[in-house]
Amino acid sequence: MALRSRQPLEYQEQIWLIDWRDSVLGQEPRLQWLYHVPNGAAHPSRVVVAADGKKTYQSLTAVRLRRMGRKDGVSDLHLPVPMLHRNPERSYHGLWLELKRVDGKKPADDEVRWLADMLELGYAADCCYGWVAAARFLCWYLCRDDLAFALA
Secondary structure, three states: OOOHHHHOOOOHHHHHHHHHHHHOOOHHHHHOOEOOOOOOOOOOOEEEEOOOOOOEEEHHHHHHHHOOOOOOOOOOOOOOOOOOOOOOOOEEEEEEEEOOOOOOOOHHHHEEEEHHHHHOOEEEEEEEEEEHHHHHHHHOOOOOOOHHOOOO
């Protein structure tokens, strides 16, 4: 019998990140604009039988979202707060964050492409392993080392 990992799942890490965000809003109100992009969620599926008898599984919700413009690789979280950062010649339009569990797998190729494209377009973008790393990235972006120190 295989043992289950004791590491939290990705959705739990994200909930903890949002709980942290909510706890520091009084100190950093710009974090109110941080939101989740529900792009990769699993949806209930149904069996579809093609004319040749081949069975496939399709999610009606996934099909609907794809038709509405869902894109593979879009990061989990977005902070649409422009920043003039430590380097005065470098400003960011906002931040994109891909969150993985601490012992999680590497980001998929389309997630890596999205992050690279966002960097090229002038956004801060990164993949973080665990909610603490993600919170530190947000603190770095917002120049809030004081909030990052509290995470130690």
